[in-house]
Amino acid sequence: MTQDELKALVGQAALKYVVPGEIVGVGTGSTVNKFIDALATMKDQIKGAVSSSEASTVRLKALGIPVFDSNDVESLSVYIDGADEIDQQGHMVKGGGAALTREKIVAAQSKQFICIADESKLVGALGAFPLPVEVIPMATARVMRQFVAMGGTAAVRLKDGQPLVTDNGQHIVDVKGLTITDPVAFETEVSQWPGVVTVGVFALQKAQVCLLGTAQGVKTLAF
Ligand code: 5RP
Numbered sequence: 001m002t003q004d005e006l007k008a009l010v011g012q013a014a015l016k017y018v019v020p021g022e023i024v025g026v027g028t029g030s031t032v033n034k035f036i037d038a039l040a041t042m043k044d045q046i047k048g049a050v051s052s053s054e055a056s057t058v059r060l061k062a063l064g065i066p067v068f069d070s071n072d073v074e075s076l077s078v079y080i081d082g083a084d085e086i087d088q089q090g091h092m093v094k095g096g097g098a099a100l101t102r103e104k105i106v107a108a109q110s111k112q113f114i115c116i117a118d119e120s121k122l123v124g125a126l127g128a129f130p131l132p133v134e135v136i137p138m139a140t141a142r143v144m145r146q147f148v149a150m151g152g153t154a155a156v157r158l159k160d161g162q163p164l165v166t167d168n169g170q171h172i173v174d175v176k177g178l179t180i181t182d183p184v185a186f187e188t189e190v191s192q193w194p195g196v197v198t199v200g201v202f203a204l205q206k207a208q209v210c211l212l213g214t215a216q217g218v219k220t221l222a223f
Helices: 002-019 030-045 052-063 100-108 136-149 183-190
Strands: 023-026 048-051 076-081 110-118 132-136 153-156 171-176 196-199 209-214 219-223
Touching: 002 030, 002 076, 002 110, 002 209, 002 219, 023 030, 023 100, 030 052, 030 110, 048 052, 048 100, 076 100, 100 110, 100 132, 100 196, 110 183, 132 136, 136 153, 136 171, 183 196
Parallel strands: 023 048, 023 076, 076 110, 110 209
Antiparallel strands: 132 171, 132 196, 153 171, 209 219
16 A cells, blocks of 8 residues: 555544534644545535634635634544654654644644554654754744754755745744653753754643554554
């Protein structure tokens, strides 16, 4: 099976976690796009979605799924999103699609995080994928120096030769060369650095379930 087919498989499998009559939290990325397409087949059974990015909002609306402002929804039963890496405890690196801040916000208002991913995303320890960090632009150089002091290398993410601007009007720094052995401690520390909006380690809000697309079918990992 191709990676694209594995993504479609887990996108479809996630439907069983969607609670009829409720609003579902929806992540961002190519795997989530498969989920959104599958969700459209049961759109009459749900109230709608809270979305984690402008891109997902556009796709949801195009398929006729109502999108609610997160401020108007107290809590969600379930949030479905992809990951760039996930370890055996359900800790993740996210933000490859630059949507990490809104993803963390929607995850925080959800009772359960269901991660959907192909098997290439399952890792022993987080850190092989460049770690995305959303930063306030005036703090970029100092935040990058702090990652260098930790032993990493850091670069501002570019789009068309210019710093990529997130849905929140900020920039992304991608950090390479760190092995994140204690994801909770790492997330807690970096989140406190002035100018860091969101660090792409999701350990305080880890996944409870991962639907992993494998050549043998969908494996369910519960954490
Ligand atoms: C976006 C994300 C995505 O969930 C992550 O990048 C995985 O994306 P894909 O499903 O395209 O591999 O965190 O900010």
